[in-house]
Amino acid sequence: MTAHAFRLTRNSFGRLVLEMPDGSVHEAVVPVRAFPIGAPDDGLALVGSHGHELAWVDRLSDLAPATRALIEEELASREFMPEIRRIADVSGFVTPCTWEVETDRGPTRFLLRGEESIRRLPPPALLVADAHGIQYLIRDPQALDRRSRKLLDRFL
Template sequence: MSTAAFSLERDAFGQLILIDAAGQRHEGVLPVRAHPVSAPLEGIALVGSDGHEAAWIEHLDTLPAGLRALIEEELESREFMPEIQRLDRVSSFATPSAWEVQTSRGPTRFILKGEEDIRRLPGGVLLISDAHGIQFMIRRLSALDRHSRKLLDRFL
């Protein structure tokens, strides 16, 4: 289905309703990213409450602003992966260690249990899991300031 062949609206409970080209209503649809880390704007399925794909979006940027805003709003409410923008302090270079960082969602502190909780992904992306299973992302290591890279290098 092409991205222009449907519309979206919210019901009284705030759930998304997709209206396809034939006028059929699909209630309770959820956007699901095919590649949430490596290509977050590409390949988004709108999945109905029955678990079947109701629409496919090749690239989020191709949608009209209103549709895009609804989908981004829904994704944001379901996904939580703050991006680390700066490392302020680590308690120790041995694990477990407490990290104080600045993220896209504000300052926070978490415990890194072990070096194995830092995963390298293609494209230079790092995923860091804290002691509670919350995932933090560093999209580009080179974008961090020198102090942050120096602290992080001790764990890589």
């Protein structure tokens, strides 16, 4: 869809409003990335309140700056996926256990319920889910420091 095929604004409640070329207006629109980790700027759907795709964007860079900014703001408020940069410590090698990690958003601790909470994504990435459902990304386990890799290997 081209940058001029729709108009995107915010209403007085801060929700995205999508106006289509045919004049139809859709409130509470949500942007959803097709490939949030592998290609975050390629392929994005604008989804209506009933879960149906209303518009498709091939690349965020194709959009007008104001529209792109609205979508990026909305995505930033919805997507919270810290990236693990270092595993400082684990409370034990039997789950559940507590992990102390350094992320791109600062240090944190979380409870890992089981090995199944670590998912393999398209190589080499991993996704680690804590007991509260927060997901942490390890973009490339081989890029971690030696100690972090050793601790992680005990769970893979």
